[in-house]
Amino acid sequence: MAAESTPALAGSPAHAADGPAAAGPSARGPRAGNTVAYLRYVAGKLVGAAVSLLAVLVTGFFLFRLIPGDPVKFMTGGRQVSAEQLAAYRREFGLDLPLWQQFTDYCGKALTGDLGTSYQFNTPVIDKIGEALPNTLLLTGTAFVLYSVIGVALGTRAAWRSGGAGDRFHTGLALTLFSVPSFWLGLMLIIVFSVGMGPIPGLFPTGGMESGNAHGFGHVIDVVHHLVLPVITLVAVQYGETLLVTRSAVLDEMGSDYLTTARAKGLRDDLVRRRHAVPNAMLPTMTLIFVNLGRVVAGTVLVETVFSWPGLGGLFYEALSVPDLPLVQGLFLVFSAAVILMNTLADLIYPLLDPRVGR
Known part of the structure; x- marks a missing residue:
């Protein structure tokens, strides 16, 4: 009853198998074609997810550097410190490096699961x-x-x-x-x-x-x-x-x-x-x-x-x-990756529920 009255299933392989040609060798062709089309669809969605994640890495790094405030001064707790001490803090956390080098270091570590060390808590961000x-x-x-x-x-x-x-x-x-x-x-x-x-x-x-x-x-x-x-x-x-x-x-x-x-x-x-x-x-x-x-x-x-x-x-x-840049960037990456992952899973499940999607 459900198969006869649900149009979303009208184009599915199950309906194609009802015809007289289902028993012959030609029935393998559409199934193979559907599998190839689905794999191509999956590959496209995975590539799109990877590109989105890369965009998140870039956006997260540069966006939060526009926040006003000096994290190094926050780490001093408002105490009077010399310029040499401030420079030492910046060297310790890599803030004295050119921006492009900070970015490449951040991307390289993030791709291995290292999100840096929190300025605020002095512990790994992932922890x-x-x-x-x-x-x-x-x-x-x-x-x-x-x-x-x-x-x-x-x-x-x-x-x-x-x-x-x-x-x-x-x-x-x-x-x-x-x-x-x-x-x-x-x-x-x-x-x-x-x-x-x-x-x-x-x-x-x-x-x-x-x-x-x-x-x-x-x-x-x-x-x-x-x-x-x-x-x-x-x-x-x-x-x-x-x-x-x-x-x-x-x-x-x-x-x-x-x-x-x-x-x-x-x-x-x-x-x-x-x-x-x-x-x-x-x-x-x-x-x-x-x-x-x-x-x-x-x-x-x-x-x-x-x-x-x-x-x-x-x-x-x-x-x-603060701004606590490593912690903010790490959280932003985790938040965005979770949404990207769920969107991708939804896209991959669609063709299983409605065979018309992804053709």
């Missing part, structure tokens, strides 16, 4: 990223799962009943929350639910990841308690985007002939939506989900800063204030 990464994954990963599930579910239902009261409510709320700055919403939640306002008592911590005085299962509860407000902030701001994209994609499928055929064959409306409309409308939504999955590593700088969450976003904000 600082490793320390903060689990905290960011906990926060943004939890929010990602919630807003993806909520956005897809509500977006599908809103599209299926487009024009109704539920559709107008969910679409209006999604548009409103999606336009709200995340840091402002976070501050409002802190004022209302952490500090307390009127009859509402302060129920949640104002920031941080843990209180530091709990152990065992109590520590888990403590972390969850600190997690509630930043997760609500991220979900409230991000779910609207997923809802709107899903709604638009499902609406595009609503008038398709294969849905009319499925209904004419007596399938329930709910079954038509779940088995036919939603799977064929998932490509645009999947793109957004993979992009958001890349952002899980990047975290959200403003939200982590507002809630003093010890993740990569807060670390990036702290490094910018």
